Structure formats: C-alpha cells, structure tokens
Amino acid sequence: MPKVIGLRCRECGAEYELQATHVCEMCFGPLDAVYDQALLKKVVSRQRIEQGPKSMWRYRDLLPIEDSVNVVTLGEGFTPLVKADRLGAELGLRNLYVKNDTMNPTNSFKDRVVSVAISWARAHGFETIACASTGNLANAVAAYAARAGLECFVFIPVDLEPAKVASISVFDPNIVAVRGNYDEVNRLCSQLLESTPWAFCNINIRPFYAEGSKTLTFETAEQLGWKLPDEIIIPIGSGCQFVRHRQAVRELLEFGLVRGDRVPAFTGAQALGCAPVYNAFVSDTPDRVLPVKPNTIAKSIAIGNPSDGVYVNRIARETGGVVEAVTEEEIVDGIRLLARTEGIFTETAGGVTIGVLAKLARAGRWNGDETVVAYVTGHGLKTADVLASANGHSSRRVEIEPTMKSFREKVTI
Amino acid sequence: MPQFRIPGPLRRLSEGHTTVDVEATDVVGAIVALDAAYPGFKDRLLDENGDLRQFVNLYLNDEDVRLVGSGLGAKVGEKDEISIVPAVAGG
Ligand SMILES: Cc1ncc(COP(=O)(O)O)c(C=O)c1O
Ligand SMILES: [Zn+2]
Numbered sequence: 453m454p455k456v457i458g459l460r461c462r463e464c465g466a467e468y469e470l471q472a473t474h475v476c477e478m479c480f481g482p483l484d485a486v487y488d489q490a491l492l493k494k495v496v497s498r499q500r501i502e503q504g505p506k507s508m509w510r511y512r513d514l515l516p517i518e519d520s521v522n523v524v525t526l527g528e529g530f531t532p533l534v535k536a537d538r539l540g541a542e543l544g545l546r547n548l549y550v551k552n553d554t555m556n557p558t559n560s561f562k563d564r565v566v567s568v569a570i571s572w573a574r575a576h577g578f579e580t581i582a583c584a585s586t587g588n589l590a591n592a593v594a595a596y597a598a599r600a601g602l603e604c605f606v607f608i609p610v611d612l613e614p615a616k617v618a619s620i621s622v623f624d625p626n627i628v629a630v631r632g633n634y635d636e637v638n639r640l641c642s643q644l645l646e647s648t649p650w651a652f653c654n655i656n657i658r659p660f661y662a663e664g665s666k667t668l669t670f671e672t673a674e675q676l677g678w679k680l681p682d683e684i685i686i687p688i689g690s691g692c693q694f695v696r697h698r699q700a701v702r703e704l705l706e707f708g709l710v711r712g713d714r715v716p717a718f719t720g721a722q723a724l725g726c727a728p729v730y731n732a733f734v735s736d737t738p739d740r741v742l743p744v745k746p747n748t749i750a751k752s753i754a755i756g757n758p759s760d761g762v763y764v765n766r767i768a769r770e771t772g773g774v775v776e777a778v779t780e781e782e783i784v785d786g787i788r789l790l791a792r793t794e795g796i797f798t799e800t801a802g803g804v805t806i807g808v809l810a811k812l813a814r815a816g817r818w819n820g821d822e823t824v825v826a827y828v829t830g831h832g833l834k835t836a837d838v839l840a841s842a843n844g845h846s847s848r849r850v851e852i853e854p855t856m857k858s859f860r861e862k863v864t865i
Numbered sequence: 866m867p868q869f870r871i872p873g874p875l876r877r878l879s880e881g882h883t884t885v886d887v888e889a890t891d892v893v894g895a896i897v898a899l900d901a902a903y904p905g906f907k908d909r910l911l912d913e914n915g916d917l918r919q920f921v922n923l924y925l926n927d928e929d930v931r932l933v934g935s936g937l938g939a940k941v942g943e944k945d946e947i948s949i950v951p952a953v954a955g956g
Contacts, residue, residue, distance in 0.1 A: 463920070475874040475951040480909050480921050482952065562956065589956045638953040639924065646873045654954045662954060690955030741919060743931050752956060757929065759952035762919045 455491050456516045459483040459659055462763075472576065472656045482759065485516045485659045496707040498678060501670075506530050508564050508667035514703055515568055515667070516660045523571040524600040526557035528564055529667050533675035533825070538793040539806075543813035547823040549681070551672055552796055558591045558619070559831035560752070560799075561668060561693070566592035566653060568664035570600050573651035579603055583653040584641040586634045586689065586752045587616035588830055593653055594623035605650065607637050613751060616834055633746060635757045658692075665693035669700035672825055673710050680710055682822040683717040683773065685809050687801045687829055688729050689753035691760030694720055698767045719773035720764050721808035723750040723783060723800075729761040733775035738765040749780055749838045750800040752830055774817075778807035784838060786810060790828065797832030805829070867941040869899050870948040879903045892923065892930055893937045895947055910949070924948040 459468040463481030474483050496513045504510030508529025517523060532552045540548035556563040566589065570581055580603040583593045590606035597604035604625035608617070609632060620627060630637045641652055651657045673680055680701060686694050698718060704710040722730045725748025732741040741761035746754035758764075768775050778786065783800055786807030791797050798806070809826050818824065832839075852858040866886040871879045879885055880903065887898035893915075900907035912918050917937065923930045925939055926946055933939045941947065 473874055475872075477874055477877050478909075480875060480918065480949075480951055482920055584953065584955075586956050634955065635929070636927075638955070639922070639948075639950055642872065642950045642953055643870075643948070654956065658954050690953070692954035692956075739919070740916065743929055745932070755955045757922060757931075757952070759920065759954045 554831035565664035569661035665696040666700035717773040720775040723748040
C-alpha cells in the first residue's frame, strides 16, 4: 500500500494525484505531499525508528519515499546535537543545544532535502536533476546526482562564493552561472520548467524535496530523549524548511513519538541585508511580505522573495516565537562566537542563527532554564572568505623566525 | 498590445494558451482584461484588498512588480510582457 497518496493545496485544500508539480491550479497556492495517516499511525513507532540506520533515513516512514524505492544516500542526517555549555554560559542559557548540520555529506542541511528529492525523481523516471541555488543546494544536487548516475544542471547566481563554486564543480554537473540574483535565477528556472523534462528540486518536485527538512527536527526530538525543546532558532531563506519543521513537530505529537501537546516556540533568523520576512514580522501587516533586493554576506539565505515568508510569520506568532535579524558584523561575530566557544565552524547562515540567538539572549528573552536549540545549517569553509576580509589575520597571530630566540621575543606564554 | 505569459500549471484557466494579449494601460487593468477573457484569474492573482496574493509573483518584463515603485499601477504599453510566476522555494 502506498503511504503517499497525493498532493494537497496549502491554501484551498484542493487535492491532486501524485505528480511532479508544485502549484494549485485552482488558487495558485503551494502543494504539499499527503500521506495515508491511518497507515502511518499503524507503522510509525519509536522502536522502528531506533532500529533504523544512523542517518535521516531512520525516519523513512515519515518521508515521501515508498519502501520499495532504492534511495540515493550519502549517509545524510543524524548529525550531532551538541550541548553548548560554553556558548550557553556566555549567553546565560543553561540548556542550550546546537544542531550541527554542518556535518552532512556536502556540509549543509540541503543533503536532507536533496536525498529525498533525487530518490523521488529517480524512482519516478526522471533522468535529469536540476535546481536554482544560492550554492548549498547546487552542491548537494551535484553530489547526489553523481551518486545516482543522473544528468545534472545547476543554476547559480554569477557572484557565488569561489569555495562554493569549487565544491559544486568537482562533481562535474552542467553549471549555468546566471548574471542576476537568486530570485532572478529562480524565475528563469520556473520558466524553463515547461521546456525541459527535468526534475527541479526546489520547483516542480518541491513538495517531496521540502519533506526532507523535517528530519532535522525529528532528530532533535529523538536526541533530546524524545522531548521537544522550548524554542528552536531557524535561519530563513525561502522559509521552506521553517514550515516543514512545524509540520515535523505536528507529526511527532500526532504519532505519539513525543508525549503531550506542547509545541516549541519557532523563531526565525534573517540577515538585515535581506530581511523581507523580518520586515513584515515587525510591521503592522505580517501577512504581507514585500520582496527586497538582497545585499548580505549571508548569500545562502539571500532570498529577496521568500515563497514561505507569510507562513513563517504565522507560525512564529502562533507558537510564541519571533523573527529577528542581525547586521553583517553580528553575522561574523556569530560565526566567531560559535567557533570560539564550541569548536564548530559555521558558514554565514549559521552566523545569522547564532547572531540572532545571541541578540535575543542579551535582550533578556529567556530566564536561562529553557531548552533552546539553534539549527546550524552549513559549514564555515563554504564562506571562509568573510572572515579574511573582516579583519585580515587573527589578532592572536604572530610571525616568527624558526629560532628559540625569536619565539621567546615574540610569544608570551 | 501587452501580453500575459501563463505558466504551465495555470493554463487550464487560460484554456491551454501560453500567452494572452490584453488591452490595458496599467498592470491592474491588464489583470482585469485577462479576467474578462478567462474568468477566474483576478481572484487568483489578487486578494480581497486588491493586493497581489503572497504566493504569486508578477513580472513586468524583467522586474518584479512589487519592486516597481508604482506596483500594480505600473504603466504597460504595446510591447510589454507580464509573466505570472508561482513562488519558488530556495536555496
Ligand atoms: C545553509 C542554509 N541554511 C538555511 C537555508 C534556508 O532554508 P530555506 O530556504 O528552506 O528557508 C539555506 C538555503 O536556502 C541554506 O543553504
Ligand atoms: Zn489551492
């Protein structure tokens, strides 16, 4: 019996057969995958999950891939949930955790969504995988397409960080560098959809792709001993994963994996240089997210026209969370703070998350006993250039001659 | 005449047409004209307040109309193209 029975419009509830499409014909709203709830109620259990692989595929019952399908995997997910005591001490939080998703195969949380997307696409006969990307998605798509033996086209803004371009190129996909920003790349791909028989991970197969994000929250709950935290801090690009994390909590409660009915506060993090969701959140009309032209070092989340922005604001408000934004300087400070206190090196998107965490903590948002989890979604080597350009060498660096004399002169121990 | 570009999933409403020519001088007028030719477009593109719905993007040639100063009031002329593009997820 199939567990995924179709697609449903998030706005009007219209239902569709299972297929590669993402828009409701009736109201133009976004489509989500629909599961056979009765079937899931029967099969989903902590025990089945705990016996599963040490990857995100231990939650396979809650992903839109049927049991008969051979999944495309590189061992993504089940990343460390680190109790961040030293960072917590600086911020006055005694139960702070960092979900270290830099530890994925291509070093960002995108491996989760792409593993699901490409597994779905291959099982449904697609021969070419494509995406519009701010970098991390293209990196994951190129790697998983190589693993799956599928053709690959990635579309990226022409000004992407060199480290990201290198780590995409090595997998030998067709790279189309578009002279425009991410929103323009996306628009081009939306139009290309019609003239290509391709599976665009974040466009026509997005209903399946998006589902992969849920595993980050499933893991967080499992790693906390099947408990939910009090608050989760999530970086927002399109807002797609934020919305799926809310759904993941719903499923954890619905299927009895976590007891009770308490829902964590969902808090979103943006860079002020691209903060359309934050701007709306703090305005009188949080239901109207106006697009902006991005200008920030946090390129992986520099989406000026976020598809799920309105849903993010609704969820943040309903759960008692907030959407907060930080300056470019605070992003770099966030990267350094996490590295210095916890030994974790994150890219700018993680700098945004930690920056927002620090800002809220210092503003007195928490009394100190709450369990707070920060999702750190990408590795620092992807954007290492922002550290170099911020102030050149580290202030703790000295250069010496290879002699004892020079060492004694220049180094204080 | 200004021309609308209709994306695949929305073409059921335009009876399969990829493009629809409309008689109009601004974007709102163009939407009204499109709706007159193929009823249903207006309610799907605009909310109760007459604002563009959140999950729909409208491009006037290459510019997002929300980013054009005059927004839906932006003038359209002879060779202008208005594209409807459903919102896309990221990253
Ligand atoms: C590292 C990283 N974090 C967060 C995000 C934001 O995810 P979403 O677009 O689902 O909001 C992205 C990509 O967009 C990303 O690459
Ligand atoms: Zn609908």
